[in-house]
Each structure stands twice: as C-alpha cells, then as structure tokens.
Amino acid sequence: MLTTEEILETIKMVQEENLDIRTITMGISLRDCSDADHKVACSKIYDKITRMAGSLVKTGDEIAREYGMPIVNKRISVTPIALVAEASTAENYLEYALALEKAAAAVGVNFIGGFSALVHKGFTEGDSRLVESIPLALSSTERVCASVNVATSRAGINMDAIAMISRVIKKTAELTSENDSIGCAKLVVFANVPEDNPFMAGAFHGIGEPDCVINTGVSGPGVVKSAIKKAGSADLGALSETIKKTAFKVTRMGELVGRTAAKRLGVPFGIVDVSLAPTPAIGDSVAEILEEMGLERCGAPGSTAALALLNDAVKKGGAMASSYVGGLSGAFIPVSEDAGMINAVNVGALTIEKLEAMTAVCSVGLDMIAIPGDTPVETIAAIIADEAAIGVFNHKTTAVRIIPAAGKKVGDQVVFGGLLGRAPIMAVNKFSAEKFIRRGGRIPAPIHSLRN
C-alpha cells in the first residue's frame, strides 16, 4: 500500500532535489558497417544509426512525461570506430566523425560516443589513424565524443599510448582554443574501461554487447544531500544506511525508465549505471554531499574517507535495486560540472593531488580538470599515467578528462556552459617527469595475488 507520504516524497525528490534520469543511452553496434570504401562505410553508419535511434528522443520524452521523471539526455554510443574504420583505406577518420555527427543531429541526440580505440596492449594501423584523427574530429564536430583505453589490470599500462594521447590532448586544446579548448571536454583516457557505460564523454558500445541495447544512467546528488541533512547528527554507520536507502530509490527509477524505454523501442535492456552524477545546478553537487557529511570544504582532510563511504553505500543500495548494474557506477567528482567542487578549488581547499587520492575510492577519475595551457605534454602524460596506475593496481576503472586550456593560466577560468559547466584553471606540480615518460614501453600488469 502506498502512502501519501511516499507519493509526496517522490514528488519532492523531482521538484526540489533535482532527481532525474541523467541519460538514456542507446548502444548500437556498427560492426556490420565496415567497408573498404570509407564513403560506403560512412553511409552505412548513418543509415544504421538513424534507423535504430529514429524514435529514441521521442520515446524518451514520452516516458519522462508519463512518469513525471525528467530524462535529461538521450544519447547514443557506438562500436569503437577504430574497429569499424580499420577495413577502409582512408588515411584519417575525420569522415567517420562527420558521419556520426550528422546521424546524431538527424535523430536529435546531444552527444554520440564511440570515436574510440582500445590500445591498452598496443596499436593496430586503424587505432593509430583513429587517435591521430581525434583533434580534427573533435574540433570539426559538436556532438562526437572520443575515448581511448590505455591500460587494463590484465595488460598493464601502455605508456607509448599515453604519450601519444597526451600530444593529441594538447593539439585538441589548441584547435579549439577559441572555445576555451572545449574539444578536450569530449575526450576521455581510460584504464579498465567498461563496455556498457551510458555516460559521456566516455561511452562506447563494447564488442561483447548485442546489436542494440538501452542503458540508463541515474543521477541524484541533491536527493542524497537532502537525506543526509535530514539524518542530523547520525553516526557514520547510520549515514551509510541512509545513503543506501536513497540510492535504492534513485536506482529503481533508472531501472523503470530503462526497462520501459527498451520495451517501447523493441531492444534489450542493458544496465543501470548507478552513479551520482552532479550538474552545475545549485544543490546537485557531490562536493556538497561531503560537506553535508561534516567537512568544511570538499578537499579537506577526511574527504577521501567520506567519499569512500558515500561511494560504497551508493553501490550497495543500487545493487539491491537493479539486477543489472553496470557502467561506471559510483560517485563522479568532475570539477567543472559541480558547483561545490568549483568553490572548493576557488577557496584553495581542493588540489589536483587531493582529487587524485579521492579517485582511488570512487568511480572515474580526474574529470573535467582545467590546467594551464603551457603545461608540458610529458606532465600531462605523467598525470594520466598516475591515474591509470590507480585503476590498474586497484582493479577499478579510472579515467582522465583534462583540459590544458590554450592561452590560460592559474587564476583564469574556462566556461563551457550547459552540463559541462565552467572550471577554474588548477595549478600543476612544476617538477618534470620528462625522462620517465620518454622511456616509453608498457608497465607490466600487476600481480593478482599477494594483495596488500
């Protein structure tokens, strides 16, 4: 039996605490679109995406209205383009990116992910061409997102790939300098990348996935913060319990919306990504959750412990709510997309080093961090290598989405608008890692026993 209180609780979550479904992402396999002639391949890609996702946006909007649950984004992820484009003789893969952009615009989605390559153990010819095409692809399109997996716990860390992608990041920043280097906001470097992640910019449709699938990503930092506030001076065990219950409710919405969308679109339901995904909106912040837990500012000593508790409780509550939890599933701590994180940086509470420590206990990694445009390529590579090491040696996903904002220095900020937000330029350690990065090679996979 439902009670009036329960009904009003749900309505309050949506209307006052920013509860929403962050994304319905349709994963589409493009493996059947390969062709020796890249023009033929691109036309097959356009046709398949528009055929499969033609009613995605309309269906999403209808479900949002019927359930009174906002669905913020409708998006598409595709097979890593390096795998699809490799059969062609094209010198670079810009045309593939343009085909994705055109298809995304035609079906009305705001992002399409999968301009990607998996190079954790090495490059094929297609992988190299794709990675080299990223700067031009991201500066010539609005909706296309790129990602590269450079490390796994089974293969180790491909340091040559990290060096290469760091040059690509710098070049992308320069090519999009007129827009505060926004190209880099659409490029993620992963370790242990999940193949069913619905969140951008790192989404792609993995090779073990079916032809087409619906994945959803939930949100809800505002709901969690409000629940913690209500818990008053409860001890940390009780707080964990509160967060679990809240995460359960939030995840159930993702499950309901995902299953309904999949049914109406006639494709299988994949997973719910149980993530706390902040937005720049007031009250929709992961940093503010940590502050509500009792930290003066996010980044203060205690932040890693508080985040660990939060992340674990979200997973426990989420896992109970859905049989198929996947993707990144955890708390996101992007700087530019979270008003509390931005404030914490501005008052000097939060540094890149503290963020790095926090990524050891939560999902994703150094996300949406703007650094000075003159940061050396080797330093960017070293930051990525550190983050990859955390992921590989702790058997979890980590990622880096870093913006070396062309022409900007500490004290300036970049402004992207919308969900991408704005970011203060953060200081980077001045000491060099050049010799270390120049060595190249692959850091071997960690031992899987003797765990300490």
Place this chain on the structure above:
Amino acid sequence: MNRLKDLSGDGGGNRVVITVIGPDRVGIIAAVSTVLAENGINILDINQTIMQEFFVMVLVADMNNASIDLITLKDLLDSKGEELKMRIDAQHEDVFNYMHRI
C-alpha cells in the same frame, strides 16, 4: 499515516496518481473530478490533507476506460492547474510502486 488503496493487485496496471498542491480554495476537488469524469477516468481513492497551509490532494484513478491517454490528461490538468493557480500533476502509478516497494 494516510494509506491509499492497495495498488499492487490486478487492475490492468493502468492507474495514475494525480497530485494537487497549492493554497486551499473552494472547488478544487470538483474541478479535478470534472476533468476526470468527462474523459471516462474512474476515481479509486482520494486523500487530502493540509500541510503547512498548503492543500495537498492525492488521487488514484483508473484509466482503463479512459477516452484519452495519459499525456493528454496531463495537458488538461496542467491548464486546469493554471486556472486554479495550483500545481496538478499526473504520473503513472509504476513510478511510486517501483520506488517504494521491493
């Protein structure tokens, strides 16, 4: 605690929860129930309360014999809400069952 009718039994799974929130005034129930009656929507349960001087009404209705769909009903209730200066929303019952029941 105000308990509403058990929604978990059978009944076609086509029920909606209508919530009306706003300052109290004459004729709220009449206005909402007229919209429902005109479109063949059967009211199963009504529960109303005053919370912090706001009138809160939760109404469960069956749309199995409705002459309109949920989206159209929402539009009708939206404009009725504007007229009454209240917030009227209709949502499929699944939202609440999913969130609050295992």
